[in-house]
Amino acid sequence: MDVAEAVFEVHRYLPEQEAEPRFQEYEITYQDNWVVLDALNYIKDEIDSTLSFRWSCRMGICGSCGMMVNGEPKLTCESFVKEYDTETIKIEPLAHFPVIRDVVINMDDFMEKLPTVSPWLIPEEELPIEDGEFLQTPAQVAHYNRFSMCINCMLCYSACPVYGLDSSFTGPAALALAERYNLDSRDSGMGARADVITAHEGIWECTYVGECTEVCPKGVDPAGAIQMLKLSYALDWAKSLVMPRGSRS
């Protein structure tokens, strides 16, 4: 196994000891199959046990190891150390979120916003279990499938300057999930979600910077989802003017 040297410059914030954050350098020898998360675990296990960071699954599913790597929001379990040819690899907490300690962010804001868009199926009528499954064709699944891949890693919030400037913005992942359910043939919740989605802090806050889509590790395309929401709710509003009783919302 090939090995190489790397210097990690890691954001440290220890509020019980120091008022201001700082960067600390760690020189390590890494194997060429290491991802950034492996390097951080090596630092914690072998060099400095006081370093704090979140991680869990190590395979790009749990969405908990998101950090800024050289200024870009990344899942550290999917970012190979050898792919960074900079002198140092800079590790910071996800941008736009308050920092609790080192690179651990407070995700409460996202966790509070997520349920506000009702990211679950709202059927037209509740049917008894004996009626069986809600069947879908592959084409019906294809309509929403790409928006259903979100792992709530919050990289999109970290890439979004709109959220960085105004944290009241509902944000890319929550709105993409709302569209995922609006597009589902089993769902009739477009009207129920309208108040949150069409509020000032909802879709109309988005100016389509598009970076949320660029950084998404699962190819969800939140920027596209938000533009689709804008069109569908604008059409719904127009329909409500022409046919007040025919609108869904």
Added chain:
Amino acid sequence: MTPELRRPLPRTWWLRKQSYLFFMIRELTSLAVLAYAILIITAIWTAAGDGSFTTFFDFLKSTTSVITHVGLLILALVHTFTWIALTPKVMVLWQDDEQVEPDVIAGANGVIFLLISGAVLWVVLG
């Protein structure tokens, strides 16, 4: 409870990344288009009030006006084509069970834009 660290976005955030800079340029082109629309409406309004368009037409022929119009045309085209590039994000169309390719949607919108622009030019110059 220990204090959390807040890191406000600096005013120069849009200089941090090329994509952010392109976004700002795209947005600013819309302001140029808006400013031009206000300018031209005001000029026509004033000329109509004076009862003569001679001064207005003379201004349009001046070097300053020609340079301004070329600059504004470039900005308007940037704005238009970035807008057309966005259309596949909004107009997700399906043909039978297949999603229509984004390039087809953007291309169709581009062709429609060129046809309408050509028709306007034909009316104005014809």
